[in-house]
Amino acid sequence: MAQQPPHRSANPTRRAHAARASVTMSDVARLAGVSPITVSRVLNHPERVSPGVRERVHGAIGKTGYVPNLLAGGLRSSKSRLIAAIVPTIESPAFLQVVQGLTHKLDEAGYQLMLGQSGYTQSREDALVQAIVGRRPDGIVLTGILHSDACRKLLQASGIPVVETWDLTPTPIDMAIGFSHEKVGAAVCEYFHRNGRRRPVLITGGDDRALRRAQGFMEAAQRLGLRHDALAGVPLRQLETPTSLQTGREGFAELWRRYPDLDAVFCSSDQAALGVLTEAQAQGIAVPERVAVVGLGDLPFAASLHPALTTVRIDGYAMGCQAAQYLLDRLAGRPAVAGAVDIGFSIIQRQSG
Amino acid sequence: MAQQPPHRSANPTRRAHAARASVTMSDVARLAGVSPITVSRVLNHPERVSPGVRERVHGAIGKTGYVPNLLAGGLRSSKSRLIAAIVPTIESPAFLQVVQGLTHKLDEAGYQLMLGQSGYTQSREDALVQAIVGRRPDGIVLTGILHSDACRKLLQASGIPVVETWDLTPTPIDMAIGFSHEKVGAAVCEYFHRNGRRRPVLITGGDDRALRRAQGFMEAAQRLGLRHDALAGVPLRQLETPTSLQTGREGFAELWRRYPDLDAVFCSSDQAALGVLTEAQAQGIAVPERVAVVGLGDLPFAASLHPALTTVRIDGYAMGCQAAQYLLDRLAGRPAVAGAVDIGFSIIQRQSG
DNA sequence: ATGAAAGCGCTAACAG
DNA sequence: CTGTTAGCGCTTTCAT
Numbered sequence: 001m002a003q004q005p006p007h008r009s010a011n012p013t014r015r016a017h018a019a020r021a022s023v024t025m026s027d028v029a030r031l032a033g034v035s036p037i038t039v040s041r042v043l044n045h046p047e048r049v050s051p052g053v054r055e056r057v058h059g060a061i062g063k064t065g066y067v068p069n070l071l072a073g074g075l076r077s078s079k080s081r082l083i084a085a086i087v088p089t090i091e092s093p094a095f096l097q098v099v100q101g102l103t104h105k106l107d108e109a110g111y112q113l114m115l116g117q118s119g120y121t122q123s124r125e126d127a128l129v130q131a132i133v134g135r136r137p138d139g140i141v142l143t144g145i146l147h148s149d150a151c152r153k154l155l156q157a158s159g160i161p162v163v164e165t166w167d168l169t170p171t172p173i174d175m176a177i178g179f180s181h182e183k184v185g186a187a188v189c190e191y192f193h194r195n196g197r198r199r200p201v202l203i204t205g206g207d208d209r210a211l212r213r214a215q216g217f218m219e220a221a222q223r224l225g226l227r228h229d230a231l232a233g234v235p236l237r238q239l240e241t242p243t244s245l246q247t248g249r250e251g252f253a254e255l256w257r258r259y260p261d262l263d264a265v266f267c268s269s270d271q272a273a274l275g276v277l278t279e280a281q282a283q284g285i286a287v288p289e290r291v292a293v294v295g296l297g298d299l300p301f302a303a304s305l306h307p308a309l310t311t312v313r314i315d316g317y318a319m320g321c322q323a324a325q326y327l328l329d330r331l332a333g334r335p336a337v338a339g340a341v342d343i344g345f346s347i348i349q350r351q352s353g
Numbered sequence: 354m355a356q357q358p359p360h361r362s363a364n365p366t367r368r369a370h371a372a373r374a375s376v377t378m379s380d381v382a383r384l385a386g387v388s389p390i391t392v393s394r395v396l397n398h399p400e401r402v403s404p405g406v407r408e409r410v411h412g413a414i415g416k417t418g419y420v421p422n423l424l425a426g427g428l429r430s431s432k433s434r435l436i437a438a439i440v441p442t443i444e445s446p447a448f449l450q451v452v453q454g455l456t457h458k459l460d461e462a463g464y465q466l467m468l469g470q471s472g473y474t475q476s477r478e479d480a481l482v483q484a485i486v487g488r489r490p491d492g493i494v495l496t497g498i499l500h501s502d503a504c505r506k507l508l509q510a511s512g513i514p515v516v517e518t519w520d521l522t523p524t525p526i527d528m529a530i531g532f533s534h535e536k537v538g539a540a541v542c543e544y545f546h547r548n549g550r551r552r553p554v555l556i557t558g559g560d561d562r563a564l565r566r567a568q569g570f571m572e573a574a575q576r577l578g579l580r581h582d583a584l585a586g587v588p589l590r591q592l593e594t595p596t597s598l599q600t601g602r603e604g605f606a607e608l609w610r611r612y613p614d615l616d617a618v619f620c621s622s623d624q625a626a627l628g629v630l631t632e633a634q635a636q637g638i639a640v641p642e643r644v645a646v647v648g649l650g651d652l653p654f655a656a657s658l659h660p661a662l663t664t665v666r667i668d669g670y671a672m673g674c675q676a677a678q679y680l681l682d683r684l685a686g687r688p689a690v691a692g693a694v695d696i697g698f699s700i701i702q703r704q705s706g
Numbered sequence: 707a708t709g710a711a712a713g714c715g716c717t718a719a720c721a722g
Numbered sequence: 723c724t725g726t727t728a729g730c731g732c733t734t735t736c737a738t
Contacts, residue, residue, distance in 0.1 A: 038724060068487050072428050072730090074716090074730095075422070076715080076729080078730080096443060096444065112488075114465070114467050115466070116465070134422065157418050245658075249657055275657065306635040379731085387708080390710085421731090421732080426733070428732075
């Protein structure tokens with residue numbers, strides 16, 4: 001299928017990087033017959049400049065193709081109009097929703113988002129934070145509350161507003177918005193119990209938050225006396241993070257083999273739950289009659305599945321919007337939140353369980 | 354579920370934004386008993402500094418918690434170690450793979466990626482490009498080859514290396530890597546024909562590239578004499594972009610109602626194909642016996658579906674890696690590609706069609 | 707191997 | 723409303 005390009009680049013100029021022909025504010029000023037600072041004002045405080053001059057300057061900008069150097073401006077004003085966010089991975093739609101919320105809200109306010117992926121490891125997060133702080137963003141959004149000491153110190157010393165997301169903590173670096181993962185686990189376990197399920201199993205990712213949900217589930221199970229006949233606890237299959245359709249499918253196949261009496265599955269993501277649904281369908285196991293399946297996230301596809309997926313709704317988009325808002329409030333000098341804010345969750349009952 | 358924070362922030366300092374207590378290179382230099390330029394050299398060209406001094410400087414950096422200001426460095430050196438990319442949306446896993454490829458490759462080389470989402474509209478892309486060029490990145494990655502004139506001019510004038518992805522063109526802005534969407538459409542149509550399918554339909558997104566695939570498909574259909582009894586062409590259901598499980602499911606339900614004799618569906622994404630599979634299962638329509646289903650992208654879940662999804666494999670990750678490599682080559686002064694490079698595609702035959 | 711001087715492009719602070 | 727002066731923090735260039 002490979003095909004060679006029919007023509008070469010139509011671009012005639014020899015492209016040395018960062019061609020030093022770059023137009024500066026002074027060039028524009030000269031052409032408009034004003035001083036550079038006036039050009040700056042036209043761009044940043046147009047109301048402080050007379051309409052006539054404003055127009056002349058805009059004309060000059062158009063003619064020269066001037067694009068302000070935000071590095072220079074940022075250096076001088078210590079305002080970069082840049083917000084940085086670190087997520088474990090954007091391959092997980094759950095984090096993606098937060099990113100979308102952030103993007104949307106920040107974009108409205110004229111800020112840009114710079115995204116980093118930590119891949120769930122602390123060393124990588126540390127490196128990212130260092131690189132990010134070096135660019136002096138106006139704010140930073142973090143995922144989770146587990147950060148190295150060095151990272152916390154660095155962030156606090158930088159004086160940059162920080163929002164931690166996806167979790168709650170009595171000791172945030174600065175601000176925080178999230179929910180209790182233990183409570184999610186407990187709530188789903190109680191939900192199963194209410195619906196008459198007595199032998200649940202867990203399919204979970206191996207990251208900190210997923211494991212705390214599992215823990216909350218187990219504790220509730222113990223309290224409610226749910227257990228497999230041969231087992232003191234709830235069978236748990238821990239998978240790589242992030243969990244996928246594939247891992248969910250395999251995980252369920254394995255659990256079903258070992259515990260053929262299981263009657264409910266709580267998955268740590270909707271993707272894994274889709275995997276369970278797929279495997280159940282392939283094996284002819286009736287959902288929800290024989291096995292109840294509950295996911296986590298309420299991703300867009302959850303409602304469209306067959307059977308439609310019962311899941312724990314986490315409003316990632318709202319979390320992203322909120323996080324952005326906290327940052328924007330702080331930057332605008334408005335009173336911002338203190339401590340951690342609980343965004344909550346809810347169980348969306350559909351057909352699968 | 355809401356819960357108030359039990360404590361307030363543990364952070365004792367009053368956080369005025371960008372606390373001007375920021376440690377600079379001079380502070381480090383003073384503490385280490387050297388001049389600022391020596392600190393700079395320890396950071397950027399350690400081999401040009403004697404080991405003793407190097408160690409002293411590192412010590413001072415550790416003690417002060419100094420984080421170099423990349424804005425200042427970038428301003429002076431015109432090297433930002435920043436690459437910007439614009440994709441229509443990161444909600445589409447296909448683009449996400451490109452982003453992952455870029456991230457991976459750039460990260461290795463010590464570059465950071467700044468991501469923008471154009472939402473498939475040109476005006477939004479123009480605004481993004483403007484904001485991006487303002488930050489003077491060392492390179493820019495674009496999705497597609499359809500850009501406004503203003504955008505092309507701006508980019509060319511900026512002298513920043515540019516790679517366009519996902520498509521081929523004889524007149525790239527600078528460099529390009531992609532594949533022929535027309536050929537994808539034609540190839541799938543021929544594939545259906547070889548397998549004895551005679552009444553195919555299309556479920557497609559409304560973006561430029563998807564429509565060109567549809568066009569390639571239709572032309573091939575005409576050549577091969579494929580048509581519905583009552584129809585001159587191939588029935589096409591155009592959906593919002595990006596297509597989702599939900600839209601795919603509805604689209605298929607609609608087509609099935611109107612053309613009950615259809616025997617093959619080509620979807621413009623694997624998500625839409627999953628929607629078709631879901632609807633077929635819900636209605637008890639046998640796949641592939643009654644209807645063949647082919648997706649696009651070969652996303653990770655495609656192979657794990659039941660039935661496993663036949664799809665057009667586009668190696669987005671490789672495309673991202675390549676794009677990054679072209680940029681890095683150019684930045685390192687190595688001879689870089691000229692014109693557009695075809696990354697090709699292939700049809701992965703599985704169970705669904 | 708190390709340092710001094712100069713200035714990247716812009717905007718804060720202060721005039722006028 | 724407009725301009726002058728100074729300098730953000732760093733690295734280039736040229737000395738030593």
